[in-house]
Amino acid sequence: MGNVLTIILQRLALGALTLLIVSIVIFVAVNLLPGDFAQNILGQGATPEAVDSIRRDLGLDQPPVTRYFDWLGGVLQGDLGTSFAQANFASFTGTDSGATTVAAQIAPRFANTMFLAMVTAIIAVPLSITLGVLAALYRNSVFDRAANITTLSSISSPEFFLAYILILFLAVLNPILPSLSNIYEGMAFSERLQKSLLPALTLTLVVTAHMMRMTRAAIINLLASPYIEMARLKGLSPMRVIVKHALPNALAPIINVIALNLAYLITGVVVVEVVFVYPGIGQLFVDSVKIRDIPVVQACCLIFATAYILLNLTADIMSILSNPRLRHPK
Amino acid sequence: MNGISRRGLLKTGVAAGVLGMSGMPLRAQTRGGKLTAGLSGANTTDSWDGRTHSDLFMIASAQGCVFDSLTEIAADGSLKGELAESWEASADAKTWTFNLRQGVTFHNGKAFGADDVIESLQMHLGEESKSAAKPIVEAITDMKKITDHQVQFTLAAGNADFPYLMSDYHILMFPAGQIEEAIANGIGTGLYQVKSFDPGVRMVATRYADHYKGDSAGFFDEVEYIAINDNTARMNALMTGQVDAINRIDFKTEALLRANPALRIQEVTGNQHYTFPMLTGTAPFDDANVRRALKYGINRQEMVDKILLGHGQVGNDTPIGPANQYYAGDMEQLAYDPDKAKFYLKEAGLDSIDIDLSASNAAFEGAVDAAQLFQASASAGGININVVQEPADGYWSNVWLKKPFCACYWSGRATEDWMFSTAYEAGVPWNDSQWDQPRFQELLLSARAELDSDKRREQYGEMQQILRDEGGVLIPMFANYVQAVNNRISSPETVGNLWQMDNGRMAERWSAA
Numbered sequence: 001m002g003n004v005l006t007i008i009l010q011r012l013a014l015g016a017l018t019l020l021i022v023s024i025v026i027f028v029a030v031n032l033l034p035g036d037f038a039q040n041i042l043g044q045g046a047t048p049e050a051v052d053s054i055r056r057d058l059g060l061d062q063p064p065v066t067r068y069f070d071w072l073g074g075v076l077q078g079d080l081g082t083s084f085a086q087a088n089f090a091s092f093t094g095t096d097s098g099a100t101t102v103a104a105q106i107a108p109r110f111a112n113t114m115f116l117a118m119v120t121a122i123i124a125v126p127l128s129i130t131l132g133v134l135a136a137l138y139r140n141s142v143f144d145r146a147a148n149i150t151t152l153s154s155i156s157s158p159e160f161f162l163a164y165i166l167i168l169f170l171a172v173l174n175p176i177l178p179s180l181s182n183i184y185e186g187m188a189f190s191e192r193l194q195k196s197l198l199p200a201l202t203l204t205l206v207v208t209a210h211m212m213r214m215t216r217a218a219i220i221n222l223l224a225s226p227y228i229e230m231a232r233l234k235g236l237s238p239m240r241v242i243v244k245h246a247l248p249n250a251l252a253p254i255i256n257v258i259a260l261n262l263a264y265l266i267t268g269v270v271v272v273e274v275v276f277v278y279p280g281i282g283q284l285f286v287d288s289v290k291i292r293d294i295p296v297v298q299a300c301c302l303i304f305a306t307a308y309i310l311l312n313l314t315a316d317i318m319s320i321l322s323n324p325r326l327r328h329p330k
Numbered sequence: 331m332n333g334i335s336r337r338g339l340l341k342t343g344v345a346a347g348v349l350g351m352s353g354m355p356l357r358a359q360t361r362g363g364k365l366t367a368g369l370s371g372a373n374t375t376d377s378w379d380g381r382t383h384s385d386l387f388m389i390a391s392a393q394g395c396v397f398d399s400l401t402e403i404a405a406d407g408s409l410k411g412e413l414a415e416s417w418e419a420s421a422d423a424k425t426w427t428f429n430l431r432q433g434v435t436f437h438n439g440k441a442f443g444a445d446d447v448i449e450s451l452q453m454h455l456g457e458e459s460k461s462a463a464k465p466i467v468e469a470i471t472d473m474k475k476i477t478d479h480q481v482q483f484t485l486a487a488g489n490a491d492f493p494y495l496m497s498d499y500h501i502l503m504f505p506a507g508q509i510e511e512a513i514a515n516g517i518g519t520g521l522y523q524v525k526s527f528d529p530g531v532r533m534v535a536t537r538y539a540d541h542y543k544g545d546s547a548g549f550f551d552e553v554e555y556i557a558i559n560d561n562t563a564r565m566n567a568l569m570t571g572q573v574d575a576i577n578r579i580d581f582k583t584e585a586l587l588r589a590n591p592a593l594r595i596q597e598v599t600g601n602q603h604y605t606f607p608m609l610t611g612t613a614p615f616d617d618a619n620v621r622r623a624l625k626y627g628i629n630r631q632e633m634v635d636k637i638l639l640g641h642g643q644v645g646n647d648t649p650i651g652p653a654n655q656y657y658a659g660d661m662e663q664l665a666y667d668p669d670k671a672k673f674y675l676k677e678a679g680l681d682s683i684d685i686d687l688s689a690s691n692a693a694f695e696g697a698v699d700a701a702q703l704f705q706a707s708a709s710a711g712g713i714n715i716n717v718v719q720e721p722a723d724g725y726w727s728n729v730w731l732k733k734p735f736c737a738c739y740w741s742g743r744a745t746e747d748w749m750f751s752t753a754y755e756a757g758v759p760w761n762d763s764q765w766d767q768p769r770f771q772e773l774l775l776s777a778r779a780e781l782d783s784d785k786r787r788e789q790y791g792e793m794q795q796i797l798r799d800e801g802g803v804l805i806p807m808f809a810n811y812v813q814a815v816n817n818r819i820s821s822p823e824t825v826g827n828l829w830q831m832d833n834g835r836m837a838e839r840w841s842a843a
Contacts (some may be wrong), residue, residue, distance in 0.1 A: 035724035041375065042460070043384065043726055050460050051727065085375035105374070108528075164562070171570045180368075180563070180572045182532060182556050277368075277558050277567070279531045287374045287530060296374075 004320055008313065015309040022305045023075075023298055027068050030294050036060060037084045037292045058084050071298065080106075081295040083288070102299045106281065110303060112183060113273075113280035117265035119193065119200040120207070125258060128208045132215025132254075137242055139220060151209035163202045163275040170198060181276040199276040203269065207261040214257040218250035252319035259315030267304040361545070363842025364552045365819060368564045368573040369831070372557030374530035378516040380502035381454060381461035386577055389499045390834040391533045391555055396437075397502035397518030400428060400447065401493050403744055403833060405826040407653055409494055413442065413503055413519065423488035423779045428496075430479040434542050436505045436512075437523045444475040449506040463500035465752075488779025490786070491745040498744075499834070521548030521838055532556050535837075549841035568593065568814055575815040575840075577830045581639040584812065592817050599643050600827035601651035601742020601749075603808045604694045606687065606704070607762040608735045610802035614685070615734060618800045619678035624685075625798075626674065627708035629666040630806040636703060637696040638809055645805035648794040649740060649749050652808070653827045656746050656790035661798060671711025682712040688729050692722035693737035700806070701737060731762055738762060744828055746790045747778050754797070763802030770796050818843055 038054035055061045059070070074081050080102040131151070135144045154162060171179035181195045219242055222228060231245045232238075270282035281300060288296035320326040371385030380397065383389055393399060402412040411417075414428045434442040451473060454461040461467075472484040485492065495501075503519060504512045511517065516524035521543060522535035533555045537548055556573060558564040561580040567573045569590065579587060579595065587593050608615040608624075615621060630644040643652070646664055650657050675683060689701035698719055705715040720729045720736075729736050743749040751758065755774060756766040770793055777789035797803070811830045815821055820843040826833030832840070 033723060034721055035727065039724050039727040053460060085373075167566055167570075171566070175570060178572055179570045180556065180558075180567045184526070184528065184532060274560050275563055277556065277560070277563050279528070284374060284530075291373070291375065293375075 004317060007320070008317065011309075011313045011316070015306075015313070018309060019302055019305055022301055023072070024068070026298055026301045027064070027071075027294065030289070030292060030297055031064050033292065035292065037294070040291045041085070071295065075302075080299045083296045084293045085291065085296075102295050105296065106284065106299055106303070108185065109279060109281045109284045112278065113266060113269065113282065115183075115192070116196055116199055116203070116269065116278060116280060117262065119196050120203040120265050121262055123200060124204040124207050124261070125211065127204065128211035129215050129254070131208070132212040133219065133242055133247065135212065135216040136219035136223070136246075137238055139216070144216075147212065151212055154205040155207075155209035159202065159206055159271045160275050162205050163199070163272060166198055166202055166205075167275075170201075179276070181278040183279065196278070199269075199272050199278050202272050202276075203265060207264065210261055211254070211257050215250070215254050218253045219246045222246045222249055248322065251322040255318045255322065256315045259311040259318075263308045263311045266307045359549050359820070359841040361549050361841075362551055363549075363818075364554065365550045365575070365837055365840065365842075366554045366556065366573045367575040367577075367831070367836065368556050368558040368567045369576070370557075370559045370561075370564065370578050372530050372559060376529040377513060378518075378524075378527075379513045380500050380504075381459075381463065383499055384462065386830050386834060387533075387555065387557055389829065390831055390836065391527075391535075392502060392516075392518070393499040393520075394831075394834040395522040395533075395535045395553055395837045396516050396520040396524055397504075398520050399498070399501055399503065400496040403494070403497050403826065403828055405822060405824045405832060405839065407655070407826075407828070409497065412497075413447075414493075414496070417493050419490070419492070419781065421781075423490045423492070423781055424485050426483045426485070426492050427476070428481050428483070430481065431542060432479055434519050435540075436519050437517050437538060438505065438508070440505045440508065442503065442505075442519055443478040444481045445506040446503055447481050448473045448475060449509065450502065450504045453504070453509065454501070461500060463498050465758075466495045466498060466501070487775075489747065490779060490781050491747050494745045495748060499829075522550075522553055525552075530557055543838075547838045550837060553837045568816065571816065574819045575813065575831070575836065577811075577813045579812040579814055581641055581812070584639075584641075587814050593814050594816075594821075595812065595814050596821070596825055597641065597810050597812045598825060598827035599651070599808055599810050600653040600829070601649070601740075601744075601808070602811065603645055603649060603651060603740055603742060603805050604637075604697070604700070605649075605738045605740060605762075606701075606735065606804040606806070607730075607738050608802050608804075609762075609764045610766075611764040612734045614678075614680075614683060615802060617678050619674045620680075620683065621800060621802060623671045623674035623678065623683075623711060623713060624708070624804060625664055626667045626671040627711040627713045628704050628804055628806050629707040630664070631666070632707065633700055633703055633806045637700045638807060641810040641812055643808045643810075645807050646794075646798050647801050647803060647805045648797045649742065649753065649803070649805060650746055650790070650794055651742050653742065653744070654746055654749075656787050658791045658794045661791075661794060664798060666707060668707075668711035671708070671713060675712050680712075682714060684714045684716065685735060686716050686718050686733070688718045688720045688733040688736040690720040690722045690725045690729065690737070692720075692725035693730075694739040694809075697737040704806075731760075741829075746793075747774070750774050750793065751778075753803075754801075765802050767796065767800070815840075 037058065038051040038060060042050055059067060071081060083102050083105055131147050135147050138144055167179045170177045177198050178195055179198065181199050183192050183195050223246060228241060228245060231241045269280060270286055273280045273282040285300040369387045369390060372387035376388050378392060380392055383392060398413045400412060400414040402410050404410050413431055413434065415431045417426060417428045419426050430444060436442060451467050454463045454467040469486050469489065470483050471486050474482040476482055505517060516527060521538060521541050523538045525534040525536050527533045535553050537551050541548060558567060564576045565580065565583060568576045588595055610616055625647060634640065634642045634644055644663065646661060687701050689697045691697050701717045705717050708715050730738055743752060753760050753762060754765045755761065756771050773789045773793050777786050780786045811827065813831055819840050821840045
């Protein structure tokens with residue numbers, strides 16, 4: 001197991017470096033955008049005095065390099081800072097009420113996004129693996145073709161289009177599910193689940209094709225190998241051959257694809273959240289980019305990057321653990 | 331209401347309080363039920379601080395539900411008392427005495443009185459203040475508490491509209507000494523008490539049991555406003571019955587909503603207008619004849635038809651709209667006439683002229699298209715407009731007030747003086763046409779302190795005429811407020827046209843059907 005630990009530590013170190021680079025890139029990119037927080041928040045009322053006053057309050061008059069290292073210093077001590085929006089109000093009212101840090105602002109939104117990702121994963125992962133196994137089993141049959149065509153056309157359509165189609169059929173024509181996913185704290189779990197179902201189904205349609213086709217391809221790839229031939233010659237049923245003999249060896253690539261799609265469920269749900277008015281991190285991120293609220297944008301990006309890094313790491317670990325040859329190297 | 335002259339109303343606002351109390355709807359409105367509305371204009375930056383409010387979601391949540399102001403503009407545009415019961419002005423309109431309503435409590439139990447008024451107004455002052463209502467409050471030189479329920483304001487110069495200004499949605503009444511707490515938790519004297527508020531997501535409020543408006547307003551048990559900034563999502567939510575009302579209908583899909591028998595569309599023309607200001611201190615716009623040529627070179631009707639898809643009214647280059655008291659609706663309408671445009675160019679000593687027009691959709695939806703329509707119509711009059719597309723980001727800082735000719739919008743103001751002194755008075759920061767005309771300025775100052783309604787009508791009429799004939803702002807169209815409500819909610823015949831959603835006061839004025 002020693003080498004697994006080494007890999008984990010190596011990956012974590014590399015991950016930290018990646019996060020640093022991501023934060024620099026984001027900081028530079030947001031600063032390159034025209035307009036800044038003060039101008040955006042004031043809109044038409046942006047008189048030079050008001051803009052200067054907000055910039056002074058928020059420290060936006062400092063050179064970018066200073067601001068970046070101030071921010072980085074805070075993050076290294078576990079302080080994601082205060083969002084410009086909240087700091088701006090604090091300067092209005094004269095005090096900073098504790099609950100306005102970036103962390104406090106993001107936490108409930110992130111929890112919502114994780115909830116949606118989980119609901120989607122619970123539907124999508126078993127569905128696509130089952131579909132993939134069945135497609136491999138009955139490859140080139142009508143079922144295989146149909147499954148491929150359906151999933152491929154759903155992955156090829158833009159997300160908002162899928163969302164509107166689902167809304168049309170499941171909310172407007174047959175009012176089964178609500179088209180508005182305005183979940184909030186303190187909502188009963190069943191209601192929360194019902195409200196999240198349409199966005200979860202939309203995301204399922206988006207991620208299924210990838211996972212299903214990878215499952216199918218990985219299994220079919222193995223079906224030509226001698227040990228499968230052996231299993232078949234032993235007289236095992238095709239289903240047993242695939243599930244017991246082929247699938248375990250095909251797990252590594254499948255897990256990789258699942259991890260990639262799970263990361264997408266956390267970081268790429270912006271459009272779906274907007275269409276269904278789901279209060280997740282994606283909406284917060286877009287709102288913050290719009291008003292150039294750099295501390296929130298940075299924190300969101302760090303979360304997104306961390307999600308990618310951790311999920312990929314998990315995928316690698318899982319594929320090592322699922323493969324005896326990698327588990328017991330010579 | 332017609333029996334009382336505006337002068338009487340202004341001088342002795344006693345009647346206003348009575349009117350406010352008796353302002354009962356004709357139809358019996360039932361108490362109970364819930365109003366769920368999907369509203370745009372929400373941000374994660376929202377808070378209960380009235381100084382920062384700028385869009386519908388917070389206006390409807392704060393002034394519309396949780397907070398009150400001293401005065402209130404009724405749906406028909408008249409002024410009535412809210413936390414002030416009545417008011418009196420001195421003859422020069424410089425000293426105003428407000429009598430406050432007695433027995434009013436904040437949601438935390440604190441009694442409302444003169445100290446709250448003074449402290450709530452002082453919030454807008456201070457050098458560092460970013461309050462949009464700062465210019466209004468700055469005009470008050472002295473605030474004096476006479477009794478616990480009487481406050482006297484002394485203004486730097488006479489202003490007959492002062493009670494109107496006190497209805498501004500930025501100027502909310504907070505409890506003195508607890509302002510920070512009130513901003514953090516939303517503690518006001520309004521009809522509804524905050525139950526939960528998640529900035530940029532949703533606001534829920536329940537009816538405050540013993541409110542001074544009693545049975546005359548605030549008919550719902552609970553109000554829920556859901557932030558839906560996306561047009562399609564807002565429409566879907568209404569179509570599937572998850573919300574009862576939405577603001578800002580997308581004109582392109584309006585027909586679909588009209589076809590639904592369970593929905594009603596409300597459309598009102600207010601003061602919201604789209605403009606093309608030119609800096610009249612800069613050549614060639616310093617020449618009144620060039621400005622006149624442009625006024626005849628723009629096809630106003632075409633813009634209403636194509637940019638607003640008919641949901642609006644042609645403008646006459648004056649910012650005073652149908653929601654204003656002294657709107658000169660009978661003034662002769664400017665119309666597209668390329669020959670006249672050529673004529674005025676000749677007067678200016680020119681055969682043709684080349685002009686850059688900066689536009690971006692940040693100014694208003696369809697501003698770039700409008701600029702291109704202008705370009706096409708003006709070319710027949712010898713005016714060659716070059717449309718410069720500006721980035722939406724930083725438009726208000728880098729283009730507006732800086733480029734000699736650009737696109738812009740105004741949501742309008744409740745009173746003539748407020749509008750003019752915001753954007754047309756010589757030397758004010760938002761004077762986007764550098765407008766400085768001696769006669770106009772003279773009228774502005776005299777009308778401001780004039781308490782006689784007829785004389786004011788005359789003066790404001792002349793000012794609108796001056797702007798139409800030589801003003802530096804082209805105002806081709808007034809855009810309607812279009813919103814939709816379903817059958818579960820009943821709304822009065824007349825809805826306010828100062829702002830969307832019955833001036834943001836639907837929770838107060840509408841009821842369950």
